[in-house]
Amino acid sequence: MTDWDERYRAGDTPWEKGQAAPPLLELFDRIDLETWGGGPVLVPGCGLGHDVRAFAEAGLAAVGLDLSEIAIERARAFPVVGDESFETGNFLSSEWSVGRRFSAIWEHTCFCAIDPLDRKAYAESVASLLDEGGLLAGIFFLTPFDPGEKLPGPPFATSIEELGNLFSPWFERIDGWVPQRAYPGREGREWIGLFRKLSSGSVAEET
Numbered sequence: 001m002t003d004w005d006e007r008y009r010a011g012d013t014p015w016e017k018g019q020a021a022p023p024l025l026e027l028f029d030r031i032d033l034e035t036w037g038g039g040p041v042l043v044p045g046c047g048l049g050h051d052v053r054a055f056a057e058a059g060l061a062a063v064g065l066d067l068s069e070i071a072i073e074r075a076r077a078f079p080v081v082g083d084e085s086f087e088t089g090n091f092l093s094s095e096w097s098v099g100r101r102f103s104a105i106w107e108h109t110c111f112c113a114i115d116p117l118d119r120k121a122y123a124e125s126v127a128s129l130l131d132e133g134g135l136l137a138g139i140f141f142l143t144p145f146d147p148g149e150k151l152p153g154p155p156f157a158t159s160i161e162e163l164g165n166l167f168s169p170w171f172e173r174i175d176g177w178v179p180q181r182a183y184p185g186r187e188g189r190e191w192i193g194l195f196r197k198l199s200s201g202s203v204a205e206e207t
């Protein structure tokens with residue numbers, strides 16, 4: 001199991017790029033601000049919070065959550081740009097999620113960081129935290145490594161099919177595409193997925 005605090009302490013953070021994810025900025029150009037449902041937007045596994053501040057700068061309240069106290073301490077040290085806040089906690093645990101609701105969740109390199117065995121718990125957390133009609137938007141790492149490269153994760157790969165199956169009990173997929181904008185080295189390896197939470201009536205019909 002990854003010791004995330006230790007990774008930050010040691011400076012072993014190749015994911016840390018010092019800026020918001022380029023696919024998120026692409027998404028801001030592509031969908032209206034209203035599509036995020038007015039906020040607050042939750043960013044699980046936010047690291048130093050660049051994406052959280054991008055939401056706040058765009059005018060949406062945003063909450064960054066991370067397991068690592070060091071990451072959250074560093075995220076809080078940045079100048080405040082809008083209505084952003086940061087919390088330490090486990091996205092997979094109901095201890096953190098109970099009683100909280102968000103209009104949208106932005107996924108970026110949290111899903112690929114958790115053990116694949118925890119993916120069902122991840123999907124359940126997303127479903128429990130979103131209002132009906134809420135938006136799950138994410139940039140998902142499909143192929144972190146080259147073919148034949150056998151590196152132990154994280155990051156752990158996924159597929160569009162797996163994501164569809166995982167979220168289908170609660171969500172309908174409304175869009176998906178390979179982003180044009182990416183950090184160097186991630187070009188063509190990622191997929192943006194947009195999922196809308198179904199009303200409880202629709203969920204009951206599905207299950």
Ligand SMILES: C[S@@+](CC[C@H](N)C(=O)[O-])C[C@H]1O[C@@H](n2cnc3c(N)ncnc32)[C@H](O)[C@@H]1O
Nearest residue numbers: 004015045046047066067068090091108109113
């Ligand atoms: C690969 S890093 C990505 C950080 C940030 N999204 C970025 O791109 O800079 C994964 C992050 O997820 C956090 N994390 C892992 N499991 C988590 C969990 N169950 N709940 C909350 N955060 C988690 C780690 O502490 C780490 O900061």
